[in-house]
Amino acid sequence: MIKAILLFTICFAGCIYARSSDSVRYTLEWGADAEHTFYVQMEFNPSNGKYSDVKIPAWRPGRYILQNYAAAISHFQAKDVNGNSLDWHKTDKDTWTIVNPRKGEIAVSYRFYANTIDAGSSSVGKDLYYFNGVNLFMYLPGKEEMPATLLIPALMDENLKVATALPNLQNDRRRFFASSYHHLVDCPVIISSKIHTLKFEINNTPIYLHFQGNYRGNEKTDTWLTSALATLCKEQAAIFKGFPFTEYHCLYLLNNRRQRHAVEHATSSCYSLPEEVTSSIDAMKYGVLGITSHEFWHVWNVKKFRPLAMTPYRYDQEAYTSQHWFTEGVTSYIEELTLLRAGLRSEEEFLQHLANTFQSLDNSYATRIVSPAQASFDTWLSGNKLANPFHRTSFYPLGERCGFLLDMHLRIETKGNKNIEDLFRYLDENYSHPSTGIPEDGIQKACEKLIGKSCKKFFQDYIFGTTPINYDVYLSAVGLTLNTFVDTTESWPKLGIQTAKEASGTLLRVMVKPESDAMRAGLGDDDIIATINNIPVMDVPDDFFTSIMPGDSISIGRIHNFNIEHLTIIYSGKDAPLIYDITPNPDALPLQQNHKTEWLKSRSSHEIK
Numbered sequence: 001m002i003k004a005i006l007l008f009t010i011c012f013a014g015c016i017y018a019r020s021s022d023s024v025r026y027t028l029e030w031g032a033d034a035e036h037t038f039y040v041q042m043e044f045n046p047s048n049g050k051y052s053d054v055k056i057p058a059w060r061p062g063r064y065i066l067q068n069y070a071a072a073i074s075h076f077q078a079k080d081v082n083g084n085s086l087d088w089h090k091t092d093k094d095t096w097t098i099v100n101p102r103k104g105e106i107a108v109s110y111r112f113y114a115n116t117i118d119a120g121s122s123s124v125g126k127d128l129y130y131f132n133g134v135n136l137f138m139y140l141p142g143k144e145e146m147p148a149t150l151l152i153p154a155l156m157d158e159n160l161k162v163a164t165a166l167p168n169l170q171n172d173r174r175r176f177f178a179s180s181y182h183h184l185v186d187c188p189v190i191i192s193s194k195i196h197t198l199k200f201e202i203n204n205t206p207i208y209l210h211f212q213g214n215y216r217g218n219e220k221t222d223t224w225l226t227s228a229l230a231t232l233c234k235e236q237a238a239i240f241k242g243f244p245f246t247e248y249h250c251l252y253l254l255n256n257r258r259q260r261h262a263v264e265h266a267t268s269s270c271y272s273l274p275e276e277v278t279s280s281i282d283a284m285k286y287g288v289l290g291i292t293s294h295e296f297w298h299v300w301n302v303k304k305f306r307p308l309a310m311t312p313y314r315y316d317q318e319a320y321t322s323q324h325w326f327t328e329g330v331t332s333y334i335e336e337l338t339l340l341r342a343g344l345r346s347e348e349e350f351l352q353h354l355a356n357t358f359q360s361l362d363n364s365y366a367t368r369i370v371s372p373a374q375a376s377f378d379t380w381l382s383g384n385k386l387a388n389p390f391h392r393t394s395f396y397p398l399g400e401r402c403g404f405l406l407d408m409h410l411r412i413e414t415k416g417n418k419n420i421e422d423l424f425r426y427l428d429e430n431y432s433h434p435s436t437g438i439p440e441d442g443i444q445k446a447c448e449k450l451i452g453k454s455c456k457k458f459f460q461d462y463i464f465g466t467t468p469i470n471y472d473v474y475l476s477a478v479g480l481t482l483n484t485f486v487d488t489t490e491s492w493p494k495l496g497i498q499t500a501k502e503a504s505g506t507l508l509r510v511m512v513k514p515e516s517d518a519m520r521a522g523l524g525d526d527d528i529i530a531t532i533n534n535i536p537v538m539d540v541p542d543d544f545f546t547s548i549m550p551g552d553s554i555s556i557g558r559i560h561n562f563n564i565e566h567l568t569i570i571y572s573g574k575d576a577p578l579i580y581d582i583t584p585n586p587d588a589l590p591l592q593q594n595h596k597t598e599w600l601k602s603r604s605s606h607e608i609k
Contacts, residue, residue: 023147024181026137029154036115036124038136042108046100047140054108055095055141057185057315060134062263063120064324064379069112069135070094076110094316095141112136117253119188119263119270128192128212129154130253132263132270133185134315144181144312151175152191161195163210164188165249165268182313188263188270190251200226202234206247213254216279224281225288228344231604232293235342236334238603239421240428244304250292254278262291264298271295289344294335301334302327305427311437318380325372325463326443329399330406330420341602350600351480351582354404357397358471358482359580365513366393372402373464389511389525401469402462406447407599408474409458413451416595421603422450478596479588487577491545495554496575502528506538507559513575521569523556530564531557549573 027041078086081104114122122131166187169175178184196215249268254275277287309321340350375395407420461467496516550573
C-alpha cells in the first residue's frame with residue numbers, strides 16, 4: 001500500500017485538478033499509522049480587504065456539545081502563490097486571521113491529530129483512514145455555500161477501498177466534489193483495504209451497506225440483511241411516498257469493543273458497532289436493524305427539515321433549540337414503530353420496549369424536574385461535572401415517550417383521522433426548503449393546524465412541563481392498558497441510594513436521590529457506608545432488601561471523620577422502583593381495536609417513487 005507522506009509544501013503549478021475562483025480546494029494526506037495524523041491543504045482566493053479568516057468547527061451536527069476541534073490542529077502555515085509565508089494570528093480559539101498576499105491565492109496547510117474512532121470522529125490507524133470532514137476541514141466564514149473539491153492522492157493505490165456518499169469528480173477515484181462546505185462535511189469517508197459492501201435497490205434507488213473491519217457475515221446473512229433493510233427503508237419511505245436522494249450509503253465501522261454509536265447525514269449514515277453484530281441473522285436483527293432504522297429516519301427528520309436554530313448550520317457557536325425531543329426522541333419512536341410495521345419486531349417486543357421506556361423515565365428523579373424541552377435546550381451542558389447526577393436525563397427517551405403521546409393525541413383529537421405521520425408530512429411540505437427551519441413553536445402550531453384547535457395544554461404539560469402522565473388515557477385509544485408492579489428484586493434503590501464499591505471492596509460509596517428516604521435521614525452524595533443494621537455492608541444477606549416493609553427502620557453506619565456514625569432510615573416505600581407492562585385491554589371496544597390495527601399496520605403498500 002502506498003503511504004502518503006506529505007512534504008508540506010504547496011505547489012500551485014503542479015496542481016492536478018482545475019482551478020476555479022469560486023471554489024475551495026482541499027488535499028488530504030497522512031503519515032505513518034503511529035502518527036495518527038492527517039495533513040490538510042486548503043487553497044482559496046483571499047477575501048476583500050487586508051485579511052482573510054479561516055475557521056475550524058467547534059461542534060458537529062448530530063452531537064450538540066462543543067468539541068473544539070481546533071485542539072487537534074498544529075503546524076498551521078499560510079503561503080502565497082509563490083510559496084512565500086504569509087503573516088497570520090489567531091483571533092479566537094477557532095479562527096486564524098491571515099494577512100492577504102499582494103496577488104493570487106492563499107494556500108493554508110496544517111496537521112490534524114486523529115486518534116478517535118466513533119461515528120462522528122476521525123482516525124488514522126492500521127489499514128483505516130477515516131474522517132468526518134466537520135472535524136478537520138477549515139472553512140471560509142460567510143462562504144460556506146461555495147463549492148469545494150477534495151483530492152486524496154493515496155487513492156492511486158487500487159488496494160484501498162472507499163466508502164462515502166461524496167461524489168467523485170470526473171470519474172477520478174482520487175477526487176471528490178461537494179456543492180458546498182455543508183455538503184463536504186456531511187459526507188464521512190472510510191478508506192481501508194477491508195471494506196465489505198452490500199447493495200440493494202428500491203425502485204432503482206441504490207442503497208449501499210459498507211462494513212469496515214472484521215465482517216463475520218456470509219452469503220446467507222448478507223441475503224437476509226439486505227432483504228430486511230430493504231423492507232425497513234421501504235416502510236419509512238412510504239410515509240413520504242419517496243426518497244429525497246438518488247443513492248444512500250450506510251458506513252459501519254466494526255470494532256472489537258462494546259461501542260455502539262451512530263450519526264446521521266443527508267445521504268449517508270455512519271456507525272461504530274461491535275463486530276459481533278455481523279456474526280448471525282439474530283445478531284444482525286438486534287444489533288444492526290434498530291440503530292439503522294433510527295439513522296435512516298433522520299434522512300427526513302433533522303436533515304431534510306430541522307429546527308430553525310440549525311438553519312443554516314453555524315459551526316462556531318451553539319445552536320440553541322428546545323426541539324431535540326422531536327429530532328432525536330420522536331425518531332426513536334418511529335425507529336421502533338417502523339421495525340414493527342416492517343415485520344422485523346413482534347407486537348410483544350414493540351409494546352415491551354414502549355413499557356420499558358415509560359418505566360425507566362418514571363423511575364428517574366430527573367424526569368420530575370427536567371422537561372423534554374429543557375433537556376433539549378440544555379444539551380450543550382451535557383457531561384458537565386457540576387451537574388447533580390440525579391438531574392441528568394436524556395431527550396432520547398423523553399422524546400420517545402412524547403412521540404407516542406403526540407401520536408395518540410392527534411388520533412384522539414381527530415377521531416383517528418390524523419396521526420404523527422401527517423405531522424411529519426406537514427413539516428416536510430412546509431420546512432424542507434434549505435432556507436427555512438422549524439421555529440420553536442412550529443411543531444405545536446403544526447399539530448394545531450392538523451386537528452383544528454389548540455394544543456397548548458398538551459405542550460405545556462408534556463413538552464415544556466413535567467406533569468405526571470395518565471398513560472391509560474392514551475393507551476386506551478388503541479385498546480391497550482398499563483400494568484404496574486413494585487420491583488421486589490431491587491435493593492439499595494428502594495432507599496433512594498445508588499452504590500459503587502470502594503477500592504477496598506469492603507465499603508460502599510453512595511449517591512443519594514433527592515427527597516428520598518436516605519436523604520431525609522441525612523445521607524449524602526459521596527458518603528461511604530460501612531455497615532447496615534451493624535452488619536458489615538458486604539455481609540448483608542441477599543434477602544435483606546426483599547424483606548423490608550414500609551415503616552421499617554434501618555441503621556446505616558457511615559464513615560465520618562474516621563469514625564462510624566449511625567443514621568436511621570425510615571423506609572417509606574415511595575422510592576421503590578416500579579415495573580411496567582403494556583398489554584391488550586380485554587375490554588377494548590371494536591373501535592379501539594380498529595385504531596390499534598391502523599396504528600401498527602404496514603405502510604409499504606403506499607407508492608414509492
